[in-house]
Amino acid sequence: MNEKNQWGLGLSKGIVLLVDHNPDWQQAFAEEDTRIRAALGSLVMDVQHFGSTAIPAIRAKPILDVMLGIEDFDQGPQLAPALADIGYEYVANAGVPNHVFGKGQPRTHLLHVVAHDGAKWHRNIRFRDRLLADPALAREYEALKDRLAVEFADNRAAYTDAKQDFIDAAVA
Numbered sequence: 001m002n003e004k005n006q007w008g009l010g011l012s013k014g015i016v017l018l019v020d021h022n023p024d025w026q027q028a029f030a031e032e033d034t035r036i037r038a039a040l041g042s043l044v045m046d047v048q049h050f051g052s053t054a055i056p057a058i059r060a061k062p063i064l065d066v067m068l069g070i071e072d073f074d075q076g077p078q079l080a081p082a083l084a085d086i087g088y089e090y091v092a093n094a095g096v097p098n099h100v101f102g103k104g105q106p107r108t109h110l111l112h113v114v115a116h117d118g119a120k121w122h123r124n125i126r127f128r129d130r131l132l133a134d135p136a137l138a139r140e141y142e143a144l145k146d147r148l149a150v151e152f153a154d155n156r157a158a159y160t161d162a163k164q165d166f167i168d169a170a171v172a
Contacts, residue, residue, distance in 0.1 A: 007024050011107055012106045016159045018146060019061075025064060032109060033049075036086070052065075053065060055128070057135055057138045058141065058142035059142055062108075070115065079099070098120060099113035
């Protein structure tokens with residue numbers, strides 16, 4: 001069973017489960033943004049809410065995806081002590097080309113640390129903004145996610161990998 005926090009966030013490790021969008025996720029992000037900026041100070045170039053929880057029109061895994069842009073990507077692991085103070089743990093070998101920090105058990109937040117203004121930064125924002133601007137594309141993405149959530153219900157890594165062709169086409 002997945003216990004949810006006050007924002008309706010929380011999903012056990014490896015599980016794929018989509019839930020209806022929760023409008024409280026925007027407030028959850030705003031509060032997390034404040035905590036991250038306070039913990040890291042001048043190291044923060046920008047913080048963005050991305051991923052499906054940032055798209056009001058679609059269902060999502062109840063894990064808040066947050067993207068932190070820093071000037072020097074190689075400094076990502078050095079953020080671990082400050083982020084630990086606000087509940088994050090470094091997730092080594094997360095299977096993505098970012099530094100990833102997770103929060104909560106069950107998982108409630110994923111913090112993706114990338115080079116601000118780098119290719120990954122722009123790609124993630126472009127995909128989010130495309131989904132926000134194009135309801136038909138967002139519904140198509142949701143339908144794909146629904147199919148994949150059934151197929152990969154207990155394999156979150158495979159679920160994530162299977163979405164890549166769609167994302168690549170949307171940001172091309």
